[in-house]
Amino acid sequence: MLDLTQDVRELTAAIVDIESVSGNERALADEVERALSALPHLKVDRSGETVVARTELGRAERVLIAGHLDTVPVAANLPSRVEGDLLYGCGTSDMKAGVAVALKLAATVPAPNKDVTYVFYDCEEVEAERNALTRIARDHADWLAADFAVLMEPTDGVIEGGCQGTLRAEVTVAGKRAHSARSWFGVNAIHGIEPVLARLNAYEARRPVVDGLEYHEGLNAVGVRGGVAGNVIPDLCVVSVNYRFAPDLSIEAAQAHVREVFEGFEVGFVDAAPGARPGLTHPVAAAFAGAVGGTPRAKLGWTDVARFSALGVPAVNYGPGDPNLAHQQGEYVSLSKIVESERAMLDWLTI
Amino acid sequence: MLDLTQDVRELTAAIVDIESVSGNERALADEVERALSALPHLKVDRSGETVVARTELGRAERVLIAGHLDTVPVAANLPSRVEGDLLYGCGTSDMKAGVAVALKLAATVPAPNKDVTYVFYDCEEVEAERNALTRIARDHADWLAADFAVLMEPTDGVIEGGCQGTLRAEVTVAGKRAHSARSWFGVNAIHGIEPVLARLNAYEARRPVVDGLEYHEGLNAVGVRGGVAGNVIPDLCVVSVNYRFAPDLSIEAAQAHVREVFEGFEVGFVDAAPGARPGLTHPVAAAFAGAVGGTPRAKLGWTDVARFSALGVPAVNYGPGDPNLAHQQGEYVSLSKIVESERAMLDWLTI
Numbered sequence: 001m002l003d004l005t006q007d008v009r010e011l012t013a014a015i016v017d018i019e020s021v022s023g024n025e026r027a028l029a030d031e032v033e034r035a036l037s038a039l040p041h042l043k044v045d046r047s048g049e050t051v052v053a054r055t056e057l058g059r060a061e062r063v064l065i066a067g068h069l070d071t072v073p074v075a076a077n078l079p080s081r082v083e084g085d086l087l088y089g090c091g092t093s094d095m096k097a098g099v100a101v102a103l104k105l106a107a108t109v110p111a112p113n114k115d116v117t118y119v120f121y122d123c124e125e126v127e128a129e130r131n132a133l134t135r136i137a138r139d140h141a142d143w144l145a146a147d148f149a150v151l152m153e154p155t156d157g158v159i160e161g162g163c164q165g166t167l168r169a170e171v172t173v174a175g176k177r178a179h180s181a182r183s184w185f186g187v188n189a190i191h192g193i194e195p196v197l198a199r200l201n202a203y204e205a206r207r208p209v210v211d212g213l214e215y216h217e218g219l220n221a222v223g224v225r226g227g228v229a230g231n232v233i234p235d236l237c238v239v240s241v242n243y244r245f246a247p248d249l250s251i252e253a254a255q256a257h258v259r260e261v262f263e264g265f266e267v268g269f270v271d272a273a274p275g276a277r278p279g280l281t282h283p284v285a286a287a288f289a290g291a292v293g294g295t296p297r298a299k300l301g302w303t304d305v306a307r308f309s310a311l312g313v314p315a316v317n318y319g320p321g322d323p324n325l326a327h328q329q330g331e332y333v334s335l336s337k338i339v340e341s342e343r344a345m346l347d348w349l350t351i
Numbered sequence: 352m353l354d355l356t357q358d359v360r361e362l363t364a365a366i367v368d369i370e371s372v373s374g375n376e377r378a379l380a381d382e383v384e385r386a387l388s389a390l391p392h393l394k395v396d397r398s399g400e401t402v403v404a405r406t407e408l409g410r411a412e413r414v415l416i417a418g419h420l421d422t423v424p425v426a427a428n429l430p431s432r433v434e435g436d437l438l439y440g441c442g443t444s445d446m447k448a449g450v451a452v453a454l455k456l457a458a459t460v461p462a463p464n465k466d467v468t469y470v471f472y473d474c475e476e477v478e479a480e481r482n483a484l485t486r487i488a489r490d491h492a493d494w495l496a497a498d499f500a501v502l503m504e505p506t507d508g509v510i511e512g513g514c515q516g517t518l519r520a521e522v523t524v525a526g527k528r529a530h531s532a533r534s535w536f537g538v539n540a541i542h543g544i545e546p547v548l549a550r551l552n553a554y555e556a557r558r559p560v561v562d563g564l565e566y567h568e569g570l571n572a573v574g575v576r577g578g579v580a581g582n583v584i585p586d587l588c589v590v591s592v593n594y595r596f597a598p599d600l601s602i603e604a605a606q607a608h609v610r611e612v613f614e615g616f617e618v619g620f621v622d623a624a625p626g627a628r629p630g631l632t633h634p635v636a637a638a639f640a641g642a643v644g645g646t647p648r649a650k651l652g653w654t655d656v657a658r659f660s661a662l663g664v665p666a667v668n669y670g671p672g673d674p675n676l677a678h679q680q681g682e683y684v685s686l687s688k689i690v691e692s693e694r695a696m697l698d699w700l701t702i
Contacts, residue, residue, distance in 0.1 A: 164532060166582070179652065180517075180573060181652035182569075182651055182652070183556075183571050183595070184556075188571055188572060190548070190573075190590070191552050191571070194545060194548035216533075216535070218532070218533075218534035218535070220531050220534050220539055220542070221539060221541035221577075221578075221585070222578055222581050222582070222585060223578025223585070224577045225578075226572075226574065227573055227575060229573070230519050230591070231517070233573070234574070237575065239541070244532050270581075271581075300533055301530065301533070
């Protein structure tokens with residue numbers, strides 16, 4: 001059984017050494033469930049390979065601390081190994097160091113100053129439909145109820161607040177087909193996307209400040225397709241556009257903006273995911289920021305933070321790993337950063 | 352057996368009624384071979400479903416008269432039917448009316464004023480590799496030797512001289528991949544094709560006069576592809592370009608022109624087929640133009656004329672069908688135009 005009394009650095013290594021590539025989290029989930037179930041101050045639930053443990057002290061506030069158990073595929077980087085201050089291995093940074101910190105807190109803080117829900121979930125590194133949070137939010141939304149959530153994703157020990165939204169649109173240009181030997185009888189739809197690209201090239205991305213954090217938007221073509229045959233003037237060309245928008249915009253407002261940018265063109269929307277405001281104005285979040293220190297920064301990519309935001313729970317990313325090392329063969333985590341994280345979180349839950 | 356003594360209009364209908372969609376020309380080729388072999392003034396050769404018949408009178412000049420036996424797929428437009436002056440049916444215009452004229456000439460002009468080679472070939476309506484002329488030029492180039500050739504493709508009774516060349520190029524723009532949430536770390540290759548399209552939109556096509564005929568070039572995008580995934584700044588975008596060039600340019604000169612237009616971009620060439628000069632300055636061609644009358648016009652599309660040109664044989668298209676009806680379900684040919692064609696050709700071969 002996973003020994004939660006050992007040092008957080010050793011615990012991280014122990015967890016890393018239980019391989020848990022997405023879809024194969026059972027062994028690690030079993031260990032986590034057994035270890036937490038042995039703690040009398042926690043109520044433990046399980047759904048699939050997701051383990052949820054909670055204190056029930058009747059505190060005025062409840063915070064949620066979450067980490068995913070899965071990793072990207074192993075790349076000849078297991079078992080873990082230590083070199084100086086660095087622990088190398090698959091999942092060290094993303095995000096078993098964060099999971100270890102959360103497990104230590106669960107074990108060592110029987111009476112936190114706010115109620116805590118610990119969530120250890122599966123399938124974060126794969127498509128959204130398989131992400132366990134999708135299922136938990138649907139089947140056990142009450143498990144996720146909280147005033148504030150911390151996802152212990154790698155952020156280099158800095159709070160990354162909220163996340164940007166994303167949507168994909170298709171800008172379609174129609175033409176008229178003709179034989180390319182007599183091209184003047186046709187209208188070339190590929191030539192017709194020139195102004196679409198001109199607007200993208202001229203586009204100036206917003207960098208709005210939301211709840212004190214600066215975001216950085218982006219509007220980009222991510223695909224283009226057109227063409228019928230080598231001797232035909234094409235009658236259709238479609239530019240796929242991805243808009244990453246700051247969390248001061250709703251999906252609807254973001255769509256309206258895209259329509260405005262491509263005014264005069266046919267615009268259709270393929271999919272969208274909302275952003276999440278950083279929520280750092282909430283007192284419990286402010287207390288967290290105070291305990292952790294440093295200057296919070298905006299999260300630009302879309303993360304599970306947005307799922308909590310959609311459930312009405314302000315959430316941030318915060319973890320000891322280095323986000324730039326995630327998914328890399330040479331992934332590692334700084335052992336001293338793990339200890340720092342554990343201390344900061346401990347202060348937050350106890351002082 | 353095909354009766355070559357009947358009127359050219361009836362002969363056209365008889366040939367139309369022997370279905371001969373590309374790949375299924377055997378029945379018609381057999382009929383043609385049998386009918387021509389019965390004529391003592393002709394030497395007949397056969398290769399696959401292609402029949403070649405020639406006079407061997409030792410004339411100073413030899414001309415070649417050619418027609419393809421195959422049609423596009425039947426579209427509930429067989430058997431043929433007559434309405435007033437029009438004969439309806441699959442292949443009437445493209446190009447069994449021309450084949451009927453050639454067969455009548457073969458049968459009724461035993462001692463033409465120049466030696467004549469009649470070529471009836473298969474698989475013109477399908478990909479170039481299956482075109483029988485490709486094989487004949489390779490295996491029996493001597494069968495195609497001549498001073499001038501007439502392809503009896505539908506031209507509405509007007510000489511269409513030469514043909515334009517065609518080449519396909521790929522203009523490639525490279526970029527740098529990045530996550531679209533942090534697009535400023537990448538370089539968007541799709542955005543990078545804007546100047547390629549700008550040059551295409553600004554392009555002014557040449558309309559040069561070659562051997563007295565005006566051609567009309569065209570430079571067009573016929574395909575575009577780019578994109579890695581919905582959340583990735585693409586690092587590659589390729590624009591496929593088709594250049595239709597007048598026959599005063601060699602393939603090499605046409606490629607140099609395309610390189611010049613896209614100066615500064617990576618340009619690769621996919622395939623190319625040379626154009627063919629109209630060759631109307633040759634005395635035997637001039638005599639043909641005189642006999643046929645009308646104002647010759649340039650052929651813009653690529654046709655088998657270019658194959659003869661590549662063998663050193665000037666060639667033109669000339670036939671009674673209407674080119675705008677080719678490949679249409681309601682295809683027809685004017686019966687009086689067939690008679691006109693027969694008379695003009697007869698004059699050319701006998702006066």
